[in-house]
Amino acid sequence: MRRKIVAGNWKMNKTLDEAVALVSEVVNMVKDEVTGDVQVVLCPPFVYLTTIRQYLQGQSRVALGAQNCHEKASGAYTGDIAAPMLQSIGVQYVILGHSERRQYAGETNAQLAEKVNIALAHGLTPIFCCGESLEQRQAEIHFDFVRTQLTESLFHLSPEQFADIVIAYEPIWAIGTGLTASSEQAQEMHALLREHIAGKYGAEVADNTSLLYGGSANEKNAAELFACPDVDGGLIGGASLKSREFTNVVKARQ
Ligand code: 13P
Numbered sequence: 001m002r003r004k005i006v007a008g009n010w011k012m013n014k015t016l017d018e019a020v021a022l023v024s025e026v027v028n029m030v031k032d033e034v035t036g037d038v039q040v041v042l043c044p045p046f047v048y049l050t051t052i053r054q055y056l057q058g059q060s061r062v063a064l065g066a067q068n069c070h071e072k073a074s075g076a077y078t079g080d081i082a083a084p085m086l087q088s089i090g091v092q093y094v095i096l097g098h099s100e101r102r103q104y105a106g107e108t109n110a111q112l113a114e115k116v117n118i119a120l121a122h123g124l125t126p127i128f129c130c131g132e133s134l135e136q137r138q139a140e141i142h143f144d145f146v147r148t149q150l151t152e153s154l155f156h157l158s159p160e161q162f163a164d165i166v167i168a169y170e171p172i173w174a175i176g177t178g179l180t181a182s183s184e185q186a187q188e189m190h191a192l193l194r195e196h197i198a199g200k201y202g203a204e205v206a207d208n209t210s211l212l213y214g215g216s217a218n219e220k221n222a223a224e225l226f227a228c229p230d231v232d233g234g235l236i237g238g239a240s241l242k243s244r245e246f247t248n249v250v251k252a253r254q
Contacts, residue, residue, distance in 0.1 A: 002208045005166060005233035006250045007041035007065060007127060008240025009095060009214075019048045023055045025243035030061055033247060036254025038233070041065045041093050041127070042240075046081050053090050065093030065127065068101055071114035073122075083115075083122040094119050095235070097129045097153065099172045109152035116153060120161055127166045127212070127235060128154060130193075134173035142171075146189065147196050159201050166210045167193060168235040174215025176237060183224045183231075186213045190230035219248035226253045 014022060023042060030040055043065035044052050056062050070080040086094060096119065097112045107115075112128070119126045130149040132142035146169070154165060169189050174181050181189075190211045198206035213225050214235035225231055233253050240246045 002232055003166075003210045004036070004038040004253050005041060005210050005212055006038055006246075006253050007043060007093070007095075007168075007212065007233070007235045008246055009067060009098070009235055009237050010042070010044045010240060011067070011100070011237060012045060013241055014044070014048070016048060016051065019044055020051065020055070022241065022243055023052050026246060027055055027059055027062055029243060029247040030250060031059070034061065034250055034254050038250055038254045039063060040250055043067050043093070043095055049086070049091060050089050063092045064090065065095060066091050066124075067095050067098070069094050069096070069115060069119055069124070071111055071118055073118060083118045083124055086124060087122040092123075092125060093127055093166070094124045095127045095129065095168075097149070099129060099131055099170060099175060109149055112153040113156060116157070116165070120157075120164055125164055125166060127168050129168045129170050129214070129235070131170040131172050131175075131215070137171070137173065143189070143192055146193065150193065150196060151200075155200050159205050162197075162201055162205060163208065166212065168212040168214050169193060170214035170235060172215075176216070178216050180216040180218075180221050180225070181213070183228050186225055186231055187228035190228065194230055217249065219245045219252070222249045222252035 040062045066086050069083045096115050101107045130146045132145045136142045136145050194206045210232040212233045212235045213231050217234045218239040
């Protein structure tokens with residue numbers, strides 16, 4: 001089912017005390033102020049997941065997500081984290097293919113297909129990220145580029161598996177830059193993604209897929225972005241690090 005989702009990607013930020021303060025505030029604000037059916041997902045750094053989970057007990061409105069997982073289930077991969085580990089500590093979502101990991105860790109579409117498989121096999125909902133660079137947009141190859149990201153990392157899935165995928169469109173030029181995509185640009189790409197999904201899996205699956213926008217989304221522009229018919233929610237970076245602002249983004253989606 002197509003869900004409204006607002007996920008906070010904390011990236012590599014916060015000490016333990018700061019992380020605990022942030023989750024406590026967000027949980028309280030969401031409890032007091034959010035009445036709609038939006039699903040909130042918090043994606044802190046790995047080291048805080050078990051601690052943060054304690055603050056989310058009994059809070060079905062706020063779920064727990066990780067920022068990455070390895071493509072193998074276990075093994076000699078020093079410093080990495082596997083999907084079964086995340087499952088074993090109660091993580092529900094995992095961000096996969098964020099542009100920062102594609103850029104700094106060299107993640108490829110083929111590798112991401114494996115990560116998607118292992119995440120699904122261990123009960124994690126992938127938040128699969130796609131998005132083009134400024135150069136690609138200027139060269140007008142952005143639609144093809146993003147379509148290929150989906151084709152190569154997701155289109156091997158069965159329709160039943162695909163039903164568990166959440167997609168986040170994050171134009172690289174909009175991430176952390178203050179340059180948000182206009183609502184027209186976001187809607188245009190989201191509609192194209194839905195059409196691409198429909199071409200592979202049919203209109204019903206496409207209509208049920210949650211498509212999130214990410215890239216300098218904040219409390220000021222969220223309502224306009226979320227008003228787009230094909231924008232089902234957001235993947236929020238900088239604005240998720242402040243409880244008041246993040247809750248305001250959630251409220252813009254409820
Ligand atoms: P910003 O909201 O900081 O631009 O980051 C977006 C993002 O990368 C979320 O995954």
